[in-house]
Structure formats: C-alpha cells, structure tokens
Amino acid sequence: xxxxxxxxxxxxxxxxxMEAARRQLGEVGAAGLSLREIAREIGxxxxxxxxxxxxxxxxxTRLIIDAYDALGDVAERAASAPADTDLGRWTATASAxxxxxxxxxxxxxxLYGSPVPGYAAPDDTVGPGIRVVVALARxxxxxxxxxxxxxxxxxxxxxxxxxxxDLRALADAVPDPFPADATTVLAFVVGWxxxxxxxxxxxxxxxxxxxxxxxxxFDAAARRVGHQIGLR
Amino acid sequence: xxxxxxxxxxxxxxxxxMEAARRQLGEVGAAGLSLREIAREIGxxxxxxxxxxxxxxxxxTRLIIDAYDALGDVAERAASAPADTDLGRWTATASAxxxxxxxxxxxxxxLYGSPVPGYAAPDDTVGPGIRVVVALARxxxxxxxxxxxxxxxxxxxxxxxxxxxDLRALADAVPDPFPADATTVLAFVVGWxxxxxxxxxxxxxxxxxxxxxxxxxFDAAARRVGHQIGLR
DNA sequence: CGAAAAACGAGAGCACTGCTCTTGATTTAC
DNA sequence: GTAAATCAAGAGCAGTGCTCTCGTTTTTCG
Numbered sequence: 256x257x258x259x260x261x262x263x264x265x266x267x268x269x270x271x272x273m274e275a276a277r278r279q280l281g282e283v284g285a286a287g288l289s290l291r292e293i294a295r296e297i298g299x300x301x302x303x304x305x306x307x308x309x310x311x312x313x314x315x316t317r318l319i320i321d322a323y324d325a326l327g328d329v330a331e332r333a334a335s336a337p338a339d340t341d342l343g344r345w346t347a348t349a350s351a352x353x354x355x356x357x358x359x360x361x362x363x364x365x366l367y368g369s370p371v372p373g374y375a376a377p378d379d380t381v382g383p384g385i386r387v388v389v390a391l392a393r394x395x396x397x398x399x400x401x402x403x404x405x406x407x408x409x410x411x412x413x414x415x416x417x418x419x420x421d422l423r424a425l426a427d428a429v430p431d432p433f434p435a436d437a438t439t440v441l442a443f444v445v446g447w448x449x450x451x452x453x454x455x456x457x458x459x460x461x462x463x464x465x466x467x468x469x470x471x472x473f474d475a476a477a478r479r480v481g482h483q484i485g486l487r
Numbered sequence: 488x489x490x491x492x493x494x495x496x497x498x499x500x501x502x503x504x505m506e507a508a509r510r511q512l513g514e515v516g517a518a519g520l521s522l523r524e525i526a527r528e529i530g531x532x533x534x535x536x537x538x539x540x541x542x543x544x545x546x547x548t549r550l551i552i553d554a555y556d557a558l559g560d561v562a563e564r565a566a567s568a569p570a571d572t573d574l575g576r577w578t579a580t581a582s583a584x585x586x587x588x589x590x591x592x593x594x595x596x597x598l599y600g601s602p603v604p605g606y607a608a609p610d611d612t613v614g615p616g617i618r619v620v621v622a623l624a625r626x627x628x629x630x631x632x633x634x635x636x637x638x639x640x641x642x643x644x645x646x647x648x649x650x651x652x653d654l655r656a657l658a659d660a661v662p663d664p665f666p667a668d669a670t671t672v673l674a675f676v677v678g679w680x681x682x683x684x685x686x687x688x689x690x691x692x693x694x695x696x697x698x699x700x701x702x703x704x705f706d707a708a709a710r711r712v713g714h715q716i717g718l719r
Numbered sequence: 720c721g722a723a724a725a726a727c728g729a730g731a732g733c734a735c736t737g738c739t740c741t742t743g744a745t746t747t748a749c
Numbered sequence: 750g751t752a753a754a755t756c757a758a759g760a761g762c763a764g765t766g767c768t769c770t771c772g773t774t775t776t777t778c779g
Contacts, residue, residue, distance in 0.1 A: 261746055261755070284601075286518060290737065302739080303757050311737065368601025369516075370691055384693075414707055421698035444697070445681055445708045452684020453676070459602055461616075465676070466653035475646055476677050483715065493726070493775055522766065534768080535728050543766065725776070736765070747754070 269307045271297045276314055277321070284361040285315060315365075319380050322362040327386030329355045334390040341398040342478065342486040348391060349450050349477035353470070356454050363458060367451055388447060389429055395443055396426070396433035398486055405485040407438040414441070439485055446480030501539050503529045505549065512550055516593040522546070547597075551612050554594040559618030561587045566622040573630040574710065574718040580623060581682050581709035585702070588686050595690060599683055620679060621661055627675055628658070628665035630718055637717040639670035646673070671717055678712030 259267075275293045290311055294301040308314045333351035338344035356363040366384070398404045414422070419437035422444075426435035453476055456462045457469050466472045491499075507528045511520050522543055526533040540546045565583035570576035588595040598616070630636045646654070651669035654676075658667035685708055688694045689701050698704045 265755095286601075289735085291735080300758050301737085302759075305738075306756065364601040367687070367691075367693075369518075369596040370600075381695075413710060415700075415703050417699055418703040418707060421704075425697060441704075441707055441711060444685070444694075444704070445711055448684035448688050448708070449677055449681035449712075450684070452680035452682070452687065455599070455684065455687065456680050459599075461599075462676075463613075465657060467649055468647075471647050471650040472653075472673075472676070475650060475673055476680070478645060479673060479677055480681075497726090521764085523764080532729050533766085534730075537767075538727065721779095723776105723778085725774105727772105727774070729771090729773100731768105731770085733768080734766095737763095739760105739762080741760085742758085743756105744758100745754105745756075747752105749750100749752080 265307070268297070268299075272304060272307055272314075273317065273321070276318060280318055280361050280365065281359065282361075285318070285365045288315070290314070316379060318362075319365055320383050322359070322366050323380065323383035323386065325359070325362070326352065326355055326366065327383055327390070330387040330390040334394055340487060341394060341403055342481050344394050345391070345481035345484075345486050346474060346477045348394065349481075350470075350474060352387065352450065353454055353473050356458060360458055363454075367455060391447055392429045392443065393431055395435070395439070395484055395486065396429065396431050399426075399433040399435055399439075400431075403487065404435075404439065405487055407436065407442060407483075407485060414438070442480075442484040446477075446484050449480050450477060497539070500529070500531075504536060504539055504546075505553070508546055508550060509553070512593050512597065513591065514593075517547060517550070517597045520547070548611060550594075551597055552615050554591070554598050555612065555615035555618065557591070557594070558584065558587055558598065559615055559622070562619040562622040566626055572719060573626060573635055574713050576626050577623070577713035577716075577718050578706060578709045580626065581713075582702075582706060584619065584682065585686055585705050588690060592690055595686075599687060623679055624661045624675065625663060627667070627671070627716055627718065628661065628663050631658075631665040631667055631671075632663075635719065636667075636671065637719055639668065639674060639715075639717060646670070674712070674716040678709075678716050681712050682709060 272293060275296045276288065279288050279293060279296075288311070290304055290308070291301040294304045308317075329351050330348055333348040334344060336344075336347065338347060395404065414437055422437040422440040423435065425440050425444075426433055453462075453473060457473065462469070462472075504525060507525045508520065511525060511528075520543070522536055522540070523533040526536045540549075561583050562580055565580040566576065568576075568579065570579060627636065646669055654669040654672040655667065657672050657676075658665055682705075685694075685705060689705065694701070694704075
C-alpha cells in the first residue's frame, strides 16, 4: 500500500472540491452553490474545505476563471480553424460561442449575467476574460492586415472626435494590432455586444417564441453584424 | 383620534414593505434582499411580513413588475416625445433606457441580468416586460407606415425561408402591426439586442476603459443600429 | 347588539447557509 | 527524533427563509 504524500493529497482533494463545485454550478447555478453541500459530496466536514478554499468568493473566482478559460478555448479554436471566408470564420466563431453557452448556461450566466452578490471580480479574472473578445478581434485584424476588410458601408460622420480617437486606439491595444478606422471598430463593438446581447436574451427566454429556430436567428444576426464590420 | 380601518392599514403596510424592499434592492441588489431586514426596517417581526407577502419570490416578482413598469414608462415616454427624425426618436429612446439603467443598476440587473436563483418568471411579468421592446418596435412601425423606412442596405439573401417567415410574422404580432420585410425585422432584433448587450457590458464593467465616454459610445452604437434598421 | 369568524403581531423554532475556533491526530522538516 | 506544520473533525455564532402557535383586535353577520 503506497502512501500518498501530503502535497499529492492536497492536489487531489482540491481537484475533488473543484469538480464537485463545477457539478453543482451546472446543476443549481452560482447562487445555489453551497460549500457545505460540496463538503458533503466529497465526504468531508464543512470546516475542512476551508483548508483548500479561502471562502465562497474564492471558489467563485476559480470557477469564473475556469469558465472563461473553457469559453476562451472554444472561441480561439473556432477562430483559428480553417475557413473559406473571413465572414465564415466570424459566424463559425459566434456559433461556437453560442453552443458553449447553451451547453453551459450557468457558467455563461456566471460570466455574463449579473455579478454575484457583493462579488467584485478580482484582477485574476480579466486576463482569461478578454480571450474571447480578443479572438473575435483577431478575425477582424487578420482580414484588415490582408486588406480583405470592406470599407464601412454608410459613413456616419457623427462620431465625436474624442470617441473616434478612442475607437482607433482600441485597434492598437489588442495583442495583434491592426490598422482600422473608427467606424470599423465601432462596428466591431456593436457586433460583439450584439452577439452577447442576443445570446443572453435567448438564454433568459426574453425572446420566447419569437422565431422557430433560435440558432437560425443567431446565425443570421451574426452574419449580419459580421458583414457590417466589413468581413466578407 | 380617527381609527384606521384594517383595509387601509393593509394598504399602508404593504406600501411600507414595498418601499423598504425597493430601497434595499437599490442598495444591495436582489441577491442581498432580506425579508428579515425589511421587517426590521419597518419595525415588525419577520413572521408578520408574511401576512403581506407570500414569499421572497413573491416579493421579487412584485419588484420585477415595478421595475418593468418604470422602465416601460421611460421608454414609452421617450418614444412618443416630439422628435425631428425617426432616427433621432430611436436614439433618444435608447439613451433614455440607458440613463434609467445607469440610475437603477440593480433594478436593471433584476430585469436583464441572470435570473435569480431558482426563480421562474411568472406570467405576470411578461406583460410589463414587453413594453420596452414594443415601444422600440413602434418607432420602426410608425416610420414604416409613413413610408419613411429606408430599404435594408445590403441584401443578405441567406435567411432560411422559415426564419424569414417567422421574422415577417413578428412585425404583425406587435400591437400596431406594420408591413416589413424579413431583413428589416432582423435588423430590428439585432439592434434591440445590441442596445441591451452593450448596456449590460457597460454596467458589468466588461468594457472597462474601452473609451473615455461610455455615453458617446452607446449613442454612436444606437445611431448605427437604428440607421441599419432603415430609420432616417 | 353580541357572538362567531377572520385577520393580525409576536414569539419560538426548524433547517439551512458561510465562517471561525479549538482539539487531537498525522505528516513533514530540521 | 523532536519540533513544526498540516490536517479532519466538531462545536458554535450569526444570519437567512419559512412555519406554527398563541393571544389580541377587528370585522362580519345573525
């Protein structure tokens, strides 16, 4: 009988806790997540769990990072998969995000729903948090660098100079900066927020029964906003 | 000393409870709302509150209806105010919605954030809930009926026939039906979900520091999606 | 008018939560 | 091989939603 070293036991038990936490998150959501129930599941007394987790908020933070990483993987993988067109790459990535959200609604709500009670996102979460928007931006940037980005359709000359500057600066702030005019970046922000807005509506049933097939609606919307960014 | 009739007292105390609940919602949010704390505030014992409120969920339902009504008022008032152009009416309504959301973030989260723990929206909430989207739709419908709606810019002939039918049917399902082709309705759904997506991002700080003035960004986005619906 | 019925406020109590502290056993480190 | 660190367990505190009972007060109705 080989004895288990204490460090190994710590890793194993921490994993058990996180697994139970993820299971519970998937079943009852973040608000219903109970440290005592987790302890019960893995056959420990509740106070012992605090040897591995600082607090409920600490556990939530880890779950958020996990979820951001999972969704980030999905988005990055979809965004770097072979695609015939830039627009096809965009819609495929959007669809992949949607599929993940529908498969993991509680995780999605944890990331994009109301902030949990008095929970303030620590800085650890912003890193993984921006992966998905960066993945989307990279699609646009790639197209822009290859001069495949259509010029913004209708020129709306009504951006304030300050806003236009800020928007242009955004295109330089991503990991792979690309040349873009303010309207294009605005279209991207519009498209990005639109994807998550529609997705949140679908998940919270705000669009109950609007159309027969929500996936078709989402795809059409994604294609539309992608097109308006200039992707072809 | 005129005595208070029991029915009057019931109304008064119910109002006190709702007032305290609204105050607490505004301060600590839906998740932190405590029936016992409300009881304490109005100088009652907690069990007595249950004479006036069935449960915590019941209280939340009333708060949701209240908030929907408040936001519905704001949206309807903005949408029916005098405006030079249809596009101006659209952006003014969007801005009014944003201002309300920023002034009442917890109420906004109650309506458009994650659904509260195991709380299933009863049918009472859908009536007031659709007022704001109906108000937005009315702007488009009004323009359409007066033939002031520009034809959808780039025709994307890629809607499935079923989706196109469903979208057209939507324009007939609102209180004041109007003639619209599928692409216009799609643009409306895109615009609508975009407004709330960007607003949610702003409120949950997902767009932290993207631009200097979030209001400018929101207005520009609203103008853009309104324009793409065909509003001028 | 007076008795029966309904409504009410208070209190105790149950099951649950997050979290802390102490206690005794076990494993590491020196 | 002893001292230090780590650990699981249990008790306990303050808080929650909610139920039930018990007197009291108000309303209803014969």
